[in-house]
Amino acid sequence: MNNFLNLSNSLNNYIILASILFAIGIIGVLVRKNIIIMFMSIELMLNAINLLMVAFSVHHGDPQGQVFVFFIMAVAAAEITVGLAILVMIYRNTGSVSIDALKKLKW
Amino acid sequence: MNSVWLIPLLPLLGFLIIGLFSRFLSKTAVGVIGSGVIGASFVVVLTYLFPALNGTLAVTSPGFDWITTGKLNISFQFLIDPLSVLMMSIITGVGFLIHVYSAGYMHEDDGFKRYFAYLNLFVFSMLLLVMGDNYVVMFAGWEGVGFCSYMLIGFWFKKDEYNNAAKKAFIMNRIGDLGFLLGMLLIFVTFGTLTYTEIFSQISDPNTSIIQENAGVITIITLLLFIGATGKSAQIPLYTWLPDAMAGPTPVSALIHAATMVTAGIYMIVRSNILYSLAPETLEVIQIIGLATAIFAATIGLVQNDIKKVLAYSTVSQLGFMFFALGLGAYTTAMFHLATHAFFKALLFLGSGSVIHAMGGEQDIRKMGGLKKYLPVTYWTFLIGSMAIAGIPGFAGFFSKDQILAHAYEHSTLLWTLALIAALMTAFYMFRLVFLTFFGEFRGTEHQKSHLHESPAIMTIPLAILAFMSVIAGWVGLPPAIADMLGVTADKFGGFLSNVIYPVNNDTAHHALSHAMEWALMGISTIAVLSVIAFAYVTYVSKSVRPTKEGEHAGLSNMLYNKYYIDELYHAIIVKPLNWLSGQVYTLLEVKVIDNFVNAWGKGVNSGSKSLRFVQSGNLSFYLFLMVIGIILILLFNSSII
Numbered sequence: 001m002n003n004f005l006n007l008s009n010s011l012n013n014y015i016i017l018a019s020i021l022f023a024i025g026i027i028g029v030l031v032r033k034n035i036i037i038m039f040m041s042i043e044l045m046l047n048a049i050n051l052l053m054v055a056f057s058v059h060h061g062d063p064q065g066q067v068f069v070f071f072i073m074a075v076a077a078a079e080i081t082v083g084l085a086i087l088v089m090i091y092r093n094t095g096s097v098s099i100d101a102l103k104k105l106k107w
Numbered sequence: 108m109n110s111v112w113l114i115p116l117l118p119l120l121g122f123l124i125i126g127l128f129s130r131f132l133s134k135t136a137v138g139v140i141g142s143g144v145i146g147a148s149f150v151v152v153l154t155y156l157f158p159a160l161n162g163t164l165a166v167t168s169p170g171f172d173w174i175t176t177g178k179l180n181i182s183f184q185f186l187i188d189p190l191s192v193l194m195m196s197i198i199t200g201v202g203f204l205i206h207v208y209s210a211g212y213m214h215e216d217d218g219f220k221r222y223f224a225y226l227n228l229f230v231f232s233m234l235l236l237v238m239g240d241n242y243v244v245m246f247a248g249w250e251g252v253g254f255c256s257y258m259l260i261g262f263w264f265k266k267d268e269y270n271n272a273a274k275k276a277f278i279m280n281r282i283g284d285l286g287f288l289l290g291m292l293l294i295f296v297t298f299g300t301l302t303y304t305e306i307f308s309q310i311s312d313p314n315t316s317i318i319q320e321n322a323g324v325i326t327i328i329t330l331l332l333f334i335g336a337t338g339k340s341a342q343i344p345l346y347t348w349l350p351d352a353m354a355g356p357t358p359v360s361a362l363i364h365a366a367t368m369v370t371a372g373i374y375m376i377v378r379s380n381i382l383y384s385l386a387p388e389t390l391e392v393i394q395i396i397g398l399a400t401a402i403f404a405a406t407i408g409l410v411q412n413d414i415k416k417v418l419a420y421s422t423v424s425q426l427g428f429m430f431f432a433l434g435l436g437a438y439t440t441a442m443f444h445l446a447t448h449a450f451f452k453a454l455l456f457l458g459s460g461s462v463i464h465a466m467g468g469e470q471d472i473r474k475m476g477g478l479k480k481y482l483p484v485t486y487w488t489f490l491i492g493s494m495a496i497a498g499i500p501g502f503a504g505f506f507s508k509d510q511i512l513a514h515a516y517e518h519s520t521l522l523w524t525l526a527l528i529a530a531l532m533t534a535f536y537m538f539r540l541v542f543l544t545f546f547g548e549f550r551g552t553e554h555q556k557s558h559l560h561e562s563p564a565i566m567t568i569p570l571a572i573l574a575f576m577s578v579i580a581g582w583v584g585l586p587p588a589i590a591d592m593l594g595v596t597a598d599k600f601g602g603f604l605s606n607v608i609y610p611v612n613n614d615t616a617h618h619a620l621s622h623a624m625e626w627a628l629m630g631i632s633t634i635a636v637l638s639v640i641a642f643a644y645v646t647y648v649s650k651s652v653r654p655t656k657e658g659e660h661a662g663l664s665n666m667l668y669n670k671y672y673i674d675e676l677y678h679a680i681i682v683k684p685l686n687w688l689s690g691q692v693y694t695l696l697e698v699k700v701i702d703n704f705v706n707a708w709g710k711g712v713n714s715g716s717k718s719l720r721f722v723q724s725g726n727l728s729f730y731l732f733l734m735v736i737g738i739i740l741i742l743l744f745n746s747s748i749i
Contacts, residue, residue: 030732099727106725 014055021048035087035097039080046076109169110151111185114195115234117148121227129220138210141223145206145230149199152192159192160603168240168304181301186240190607193442194237194374197449201366202230204569208457209358211565212464218262222356225262229255233367237374241302242291245375249287249339252368253280259363260355272351279348283338287375290331297324307381311609318385329382329389336372341423342430343400347674349423353415357460360415365422365452370445373429380438381609394434398525401427403671405532409539410667412654413470414459417540421496422452424533428511431526437514438608439601443584444511446600447503450580451495454573455537458489461562461570462544466555472543473654474555479545481559484567486545488574493541495577497534498636500629506581509629510598513586513620516628527632534636535643542647543654588625 021044028041050069057065087097094101121144125137132140158164170184185191206226213219232251239245261273291301298306298317309317318325336342341349352364363369376383376393383390401424408420425448432441463470465482479486495502498509508530516523549556561567583600590597620628646652660668669675 026735030728030735033728102727103725106723 011055011059014051018048018052018055021045021051033098033100035090035099038099039083039087043076043080046072109167110154111167111169111187111238113151114148114199115231115238117144117151118227118231118234120144122224122231125220125227126224129224132220134214134219137220137223141227142203142206142210144227145199145203148230148234149196149203152195152199155187155192156196159189164189164192170240174243178299179295181241181243183244184240184302185238185244186303187238188607189604190374190377190442191237193446193604195234197446198230198233198237198367201449201453201573202233202362204572205358205362205366205453205457208361208460208566208569209356211563212358212460213356216356222259222262225255225258226359226362229259229363229368233371236371240304241300242294243301245378246287246291249335249371249375250284252363252371253277253284253339256280256352256363256368259359260352262355262359266354269354272348272354276348276352279345280338283335283345286331286333286338287335290328290335293324293328293331297321297328303378307609310381310385322385325382326386326388329379329386330392332375332379332382333372333389333393336375336430337396338372340369340372340426340430341400342372342427343396343403346400346404346423347670347677350416350419350670353413353419357415357456357463360419361453361456361460364419365456366449369422369426370429370449373426373433373441373445376430376433377438377442377607380607383433384436384609390434390436392434393430394522397427397430397432397434398522398529399427400424401431401529402525402532403427405529405536407667407670408536409532410654410660410664411536412473414462414472414475414540414544415456415470417472417536418452418455418459421455421533421536424529425452425496428508428526428529432511432514435511435514435518435522437511439598439604440507440510440514442604443600444507447495447507447577447580450573451492451502451504451577454488454492454570454577455496457566457570457573458485458492461485461566462489464562464566465559466551467558469551469555472540474551475544475549476547476551477545477549478559482545482561484561484570488567488570489545490541491574491577493537495581497537497640498530498632500633501578501581503577503579503581505633506584506586509586509632510584512632513625513628516624517620523628527635530632531635531639534639538640538643539647542643546648547651586625586629588622588629591622 025041025043025045025048028044029038032038032041050072053065053069053072057063057069090101091097121140124140125132129137155164164187166186166188168184168186170182172180173183174181206223209222209226213222216222229252232248232255234248236245236248236252239248257273257277260276261270263269294306295301298309300306300309309315338345349364349369353360355364383393404420404423404427408417408424411417411420425444429441429444429448432438432444461482462475462478462485465478465485466475469475491502495504498505512523512526512530515526549559583603584598585593585595587597596602666672
């Protein structure tokens with residue numbers, strides 16, 4: 001595989017990119033109020049991890065990491081389906097997709 | 108299996124059957140089982156009593172190991188010797204009669220089954236007390252009888268007054284028990300064992316120096332044990348519970364508070380006689396306390412108007428006599444008086460129960476009178492009992508009391524005089540009771556009069572048997588003068604117990620009185636007793652003097668009627684300060700310190716959570732923020748530690 005795509009020198013680049021994506025995801029989740037945006041940020045974090053896994057998989061010459069990424073994608077697809085369904089219900093009940101609409105559960 | 112085990116186990120079995128299955132049993136069945144087990148136990152005892160009387164009883168101690176730790180080795184063993192066989196015969200024999208009587212007396216009572224369960228448990232504990240071959244088994248029985256006494260005094264628990272009497276008895280006994288327990292511990296520390304035979308053989312071993320080394324310790328041991336005896340056997344200063352204990356049903360008073368339990372202290376001292384013989388100081392103390400109690404209680408008995416209270420003070424007084432005899436070193440004499448007293452006092456109590464039964468629960472002798480013709484059997488048996496306790500020649504009490512007086516005379520004339528005065532007071536208050544109850548005109552209500560009836564046979568037959576015993580029981584302890592005249596052995600009773608009493612080789616040894624002296628002493632006491640009875644007859648029958656009404660007592664009589672204000676004194680010097688102290692501890696320590704401390708914890712948790720709950724804002728972004736911070740912190744700490 002090393003012949004196909006030689007990444008050994010640029011692993012750092014991938015790590016940096018994944019970290020940046022992950023940080024963007026975290027900040028997105030923390031600062032945005034729109035639930036759809038928050039969802040997208042979560043996906044971003046997930047994919048940052050996927051990227052990292054693929055990069056390391058290639059680096060170590062071990063295909064397990066890539067196989068694992070496929071599983072993560074499958075699970076994420078299922079998760080996003082459920083999540084979006086909940087989101088639709090939230091919108092129907094509150095008329096809003098803002099996270100502030102869900103503040104009732106408190107002291 | 109040795110048949111000894113049956114003796115205590117049968118009453119225990121009766122207790123378990125009645126206690127556990129009473130709802131499936133009829134009253135008749137309970138009565139039959141309750142009395143039957145005691146009767147069966149008595150039959151087993153008899154198989155030991157006859158060999159003991161012939162002098163062929165093998166002294167045995169069947170049993171098993173009970174507690175074995177380190178140096179402490181206590182076995183659950185029984186000691187079967189003439190002394191314990193004598194006590195067992197009294198307990199099961201008199202106990203059986205009282206059980207039978209109870210079946211009639213308590214028949215209308217709702218607690219009939221409960222009553223028999225307790226009574227059987229009592230007999231079991233009492234047998235344990237006298238059969239054990241070490242102080243621990245004795246202590247177990249000692250506590251058991253105390254508990255049963257408590258339950259039976261407070262038998263009619265719906266009345267507060269009765270419950271208080273029960274608590275009083277229990278607490279007074281506890282004080283004594285502490286002394287007994289400390290005595291036991293000191294015995295173990297000194298001798299390294301609690302088994303009678305081992306202790307006594309250590310002492311009587313001529314090669315040992317244990318007596319010289321521990322002379323003071325033995326005095327302390329005996330005094331502590333004696334404190335236990337004052338509690339259980341109602342001596343000064345712990346006697347006040349016994350008159351109050353009359354709150355229980357009358358047969359209970361007869362069995363527990365006259366014939367058996369209250370004599371436990373005397374049994375204990377006789378059992379440890381070798382220790383006491385080595386502690387002359389303790390004997391002096393016992394002598395003084397016994398005689399003081401005998402006189403003191405007799406004076407109170409002179410003016411009481413409750414038929415059972417008179418008998419209660421009489422019991423205290425007679426127990427005082429027994430302790431007086433113990434103090435004189437006359438152990439067998441004390442046991443002799445114990446045995447005769449068990450018969451005539453049980454008889455008197457059961458007789459009074461029969462009177463109370465006929466009077467519909469009335470106990471005040473001012474409201475009785477003239478019962479002779481309505482209750483002939485009760486009258487005659489009660490009269491026999493009174494003659495026995497007063498010491499009319501020929502009756503049981505005469506011989507035992509005469510022995511005590513003779514021993515007193517050997518020591519000093521003063522002691523003899525004081526003891527005789529106590530005996531005369533006994534004769535007076537007993538015949539005052541007889542004359543006020545059975546002679547003259549009936550003083551109760553018309554309603555009561557129409558209901559007067561003799562008790563059923565189930566109650567009168569035990570009375571008759573006890574009356575018979577009260578007449579003949581004394582003949583086993585004839586004084587030498589009479590015995591020589593009749594050509595029989597003197598004081599067979601003393602001989603019967605002689606191998607239980609360890610010989611004493613100091614100056615308290617017997618110096619026998621001459622026969623002329625004996626006759627003179629007997630003559631004086633008999634004449635005095637008869638004249639006192641005559642005086643009582645003149646006062647209460649010929650002159651028809653009636654007891655002073657409530658609140659009209661004056662001077663000495665008032666003092667006596669109020670029992671020397673001893674209860675009030677105890678209340679003032681012990682109960683009140685204790686209550687005050689508890690009140691202080693309550694307000695200062697409990698409320699101000701402990702409560703505040705405990706509450707502080709609750710309040711602290713409460714206010715802490717009050718301030719922390721604002722974190723639960725419901726704002727999801729904030730939660731997420733905290734989560735991220737948390738994860739970051741965890742990662743940071745982990746990497747820094749590694």
